[in-house]
Amino acid sequence: MNKWIIVFLCLAFAKASLAQESENIKLPVVRNFEVSYLYGTILEHNPDIAHLITDHPSGVMLRYNRKTYGEKEWESRYNYPDWGITAVYQDLKNLYLGEVYSAYGHYNFYFFNRNLELSLGTGLAYINRPFDPVTNARNNAYGSRITSSTYLLVDYKRENIYRGIGFQAGFTIVHYSNANVKAPNNSTNSWLFNVGLNYNLGYDKAPAYKKWEKTPYSEKISFNAVARIGVNESDVRGSGQYPFYTFSFYADKRIGFKSSLHAGTEVMISEFLKEYRDYQANSYPENGITGDENFQRVGVL
Missing domain, CATH: 2.40.160.20 (Porin)
Incomplete structure (x- = not known):
């Protein structure tokens, strides 16, 4: 009796292994x-x-x-x-x-x-x-x-x-x-x-194209925070490079394998805008720039 149980388990394991191998079969490279x-x-x-x-x-x-x-x-x-x-x-x-x-x-x-x-x-x-x-x-x-x-x-x-x-x-x-x-x-x-x-x-x-069965997919709402830093320069040649900072805070809800919904806000601080503002205020006052303008930006996404 025991030997038949062992044979049955071996056959079941072999079948499962073959099924898994067929799912993960390695296709030729083209x-x-x-x-x-x-x-x-x-x-x-x-x-x-x-x-x-x-x-x-x-x-x-x-x-x-x-x-x-x-x-x-x-x-x-x-x-x-x-x-x-x-x-x-x-x-x-x-x-x-x-x-x-x-x-x-x-x-x-x-x-x-x-x-x-x-x-x-x-x-x-x-x-x-x-x-x-x-x-x-x-x-x-x-x-x-x-x-x-x-x-x-x-x-x-x-x-x-x-x-x-x-x-x-x-x-x-x-x-x-x-x-x-x-x-x-x-x-x-x-x-x-x-x-x-x-x-x-x-x-x-070249192998035949393998078609995967489409299944529904979604995830819970997640919350994200992202910080970025870089450098750039205004359009005035020789004005110098200055850092900029971007901070993003948003929630996302994945509704499928390809699609998700996002909502949040983004803060952008560009130091070159401050320098450009002051340059315009001092050199070209006729343009109406006073030097008190805010050089920071806030966006909604």
């Missing part, structure tokens, strides 16, 4: 590589940079994408996005703006039977000809050699048309700015058309 040619224009979002828009910028975008197939639950919920890294070279076709080299981390999201790709990337850019009061005073777009950069890409994309090779075409918006860490910082926004080829490494091993 990687996608893209190369695209860029050509477009710099948008005149600020008339102060009009003198810097003299020709159509061009460049090259290289992207590495790691495909997802539902190995983790979030991949299924977001329609199996890609994640990866991007490298961009851009010639801004202006003597004072020069050339830009940038690198990003990105996510790709797919729509319309995975033919439409929306990609969001954020990272850093290297400016080879930033503002210099002696050698490059006309570049009022970039006050520092290193800036932050963000891009939005929308592509019609077809993969694996022939032996893993596909193509993509669409448009990209690339933003360069140093967030006023150092003046000047009028920044640039490039609207670029792109066309190129892509290749799926491991295309012949």
Whole structure:
């Protein structure tokens, strides 16, 4: 009798183990590589940079994408996005703006039977000809050699048309700015058309997409406090960098895997505003700034 109980327990344990392994099965890795040619224009979002828009910028975008197939639950919920890294070279076709080299981390999201790709990337850019009061005073777009950069890409994309090779075409918006860490910082926004080829490494091993069952999810209300610190400068060149402080207090209620409700307040203290206020009051009294204005801000979210 005892031996049959032991056999039954062993079989039950083996079945449970196999079920768990099937849930956590390791899917093959499929990687996608893209190369695209860029050509477009710099948008005149600020008339102060009009003198810097003299020709159509061009460049090259290289992207590495790691495909997802539902190995983790979030991949299924977001329609199996890609994640990866991007490298961009851009010639801004202006003597004072020069050339830009940038690198990003990105996510790709797919729509319309995975033919439409929306990609969001954020990272850093290297400016080879930033503002210099002696050698490059006309570049009022970039006050520092290193800036932050963000891009939005929308592509019609077809993969694996022939032996893993596909193509993509669409448009990209690339933003360069140093967030006023150092003046000047009028920044640039490039609207670029792109066309190129892509290749799926491991295309012949691509698994089927794993669909996770949708289940309701919620959390109790939680309370949060966040403190941030940084430095920035006013638009007056040479006015100096000053610290800023941000304090946030808010409650959040998660109502699903993708959605949550937030309510709270935020206090922002920018020391550069105090200096800028005093500068305006002393140098340009005709502007109506007295020097008594509050340089702190409070917001509701």
